[in-house]
Amino acid sequence: MNLGFDNEKYIRIQSEHIKERIAHFGNKLYLEMGGKLFDDYHASRVLPGFQPDSKLSMLRQLRDSLEIVIVISALDIEKNKVRQDYGLTYDEDVLRLRGEFMSRGFEVNSVVITHYSGQKSADAYRQRLERLDIKTYYHYTIEGYPHNVELIDSDEGYGKNDFVETTRPLVVVTAPGPGSGKMAVCLSQLYNEHRRGRVAGYAKFETFPVWNLPLKHPVNIAYEAATADLKDVNMIDPFHLEAYDTKAVNYNRDIEVFPVLNALFEGITGESPYKSPTDMGVNMVGFCISDDAVCCEASKQEVIRRYYAALERLADGRNDESEVAKIALLFKQLGINTAYRKCTVAARERMEQTLGKPAAAIELADGTIVTAKSSPLLGPSAALLLNAMKHLAGIDHSLRLIPEEMVRPIQHTKTTYLKARNPRLHTDEVLVALSVLSLHDDNCRRAIECLPLLEGCQVHSTVMLSEVDKKIFRKLGIGLTCDPVRKKL
Numbered sequence: 001m002n003l004g005f006d007n008e009k010y011i012r013i014q015s016e017h018i019k020e021r022i023a024h025f026g027n028k029l030y031l032e033m034g035g036k037l038f039d040d041y042h043a044s045r046v047l048p049g050f051q052p053d054s055k056l057s058m059l060r061q062l063r064d065s066l067e068i069v070i071v072i073s074a075l076d077i078e079k080n081k082v083r084q085d086y087g088l089t090y091d092e093d094v095l096r097l098r099g100e101f102m103s104r105g106f107e108v109n110s111v112v113i114t115h116y117s118g119q120k121s122a123d124a125y126r127q128r129l130e131r132l133d134i135k136t137y138y139h140y141t142i143e144g145y146p147h148n149v150e151l152i153d154s155d156e157g158y159g160k161n162d163f164v165e166t167t168r169p170l171v172v173v174t175a176p177g178p179g180s181g182k183m184a185v186c187l188s189q190l191y192n193e194h195r196r197g198r199v200a201g202y203a204k205f206e207t208f209p210v211w212n213l214p215l216k217h218p219v220n221i222a223y224e225a226a227t228a229d230l231k232d233v234n235m236i237d238p239f240h241l242e243a244y245d246t247k248a249v250n251y252n253r254d255i256e257v258f259p260v261l262n263a264l265f266e267g268i269t270g271e272s273p274y275k276s277p278t279d280m281g282v283n284m285v286g287f288c289i290s291d292d293a294v295c296c297e298a299s300k301q302e303v304i305r306r307y308y309a310a311l312e313r314l315a316d317g318r319n320d321e322s323e324v325a326k327i328a329l330l331f332k333q334l335g336i337n338t339a340y341r342k343c344t345v346a347a348r349e350r351m352e353q354t355l356g357k358p359a360a361a362i363e364l365a366d367g368t369i370v371t372a373k374s375s376p377l378l379g380p381s382a383a384l385l386l387n388a389m390k391h392l393a394g395i396d397h398s399l400r401l402i403p404e405e406m407v408r409p410i411q412h413t414k415t416t417y418l419k420a421r422n423p424r425l426h427t428d429e430v431l432v433a434l435s436v437l438s439l440h441d442d443n444c445r446r447a448i449e450c451l452p453l454l455e456g457c458q459v460h461s462t463v464m465l466s467e468v469d470k471k472i473f474r475k476l477g478i479g480l481t482c483d484p485v486r487k488k489l
Contacts, residue, residue, distance in 0.1 A: 004294030005049035025201025114181030153267030218299035240276035
């Protein structure tokens, strides 16, 4: 995979920049962290070289000075909101996040339940957390939030909330997903710190949009594609332009709410520490791009990937046409369409050649295109994985790595005992079979050893794949798109 991002530089300068911001506020900073702290695959796709756990690696540089507060909305508990990438409800994901942080040596202070207005489900969740010896606090719904500044900055607003006692200079406030109330928790803490005569500050960590890249840079357009369902729009920050005569990119929600935040800051401390929403950020990603062309290309591929993901959700009834239409408009800004993706064209050509059989194609790092079709033994994705590994290992394409007599018993178990409707092997089953055979078969061993070479490659399937296959491609670092067509068994 061609790299376009200097990860080591990022970890170094990002942690140093946060230290500077902590010092600026008298050695106490509440840092709102948006996006994913774990498994940030969007960032790693559009910035090749950015590691999915880069943010955690950066925070490790500050580990002895920080503690973490996890936020969850009572509204999300009430409606059992699900995090799509893991299939976990937000309340379960809070426990997962806490466990992940603690296993890496981070101090997790507590859980704050926001938007609380007496919901029984929130009460039951708090009791569950307390049985696990997890400190839990309530932050209440404030009428007219965020515009009713007079009420918010009062004893009946932020003053009514439980105060989270913290001891370290850096308090990272994070959540399972957007809309959880992270910013409100930070500002509530500032209010209550100030009321106690303590000095504290607030900053925001958002990786995208990248403030010091051009507005229409592909990396920033890819962020718009990623948030098309939220209808986010990248904009030039007018407050930053007025204050500094410098263009900086932010997005509509932060720009729209900044006057309100300014008023809240003034109500809490008497003055606002920031002249623009961009000022609030601490993101240094834009300074760590080492090859702009690589990141531009990766971002174009990401926009196409987001388009196909939106088409799949539309086919499943999980969104409406507005998300698809939004990303289609972004195609025009980039001057691309789905045919820009070479593996998409190749997969469809292979399907036509095989009279409509499901097909898949992969573009390897050197530009080579490898294709495969569905067969009675293998689905298109499993067949493609085998073909790609054989090509990379220099194994003759006609050689069958997994004997048919080994595939048949696996299919029998799947359909007879596990009640599966589809007898064809998935990618994970193929990899397990290859791993077993590699003990005694040199070709299988060589094929398995080529798996790391698939990172950063691009795949297209002419049918929607199972979640199992999607997860395998994601773990291999492969960019996947699928036509919104269901497989026929």
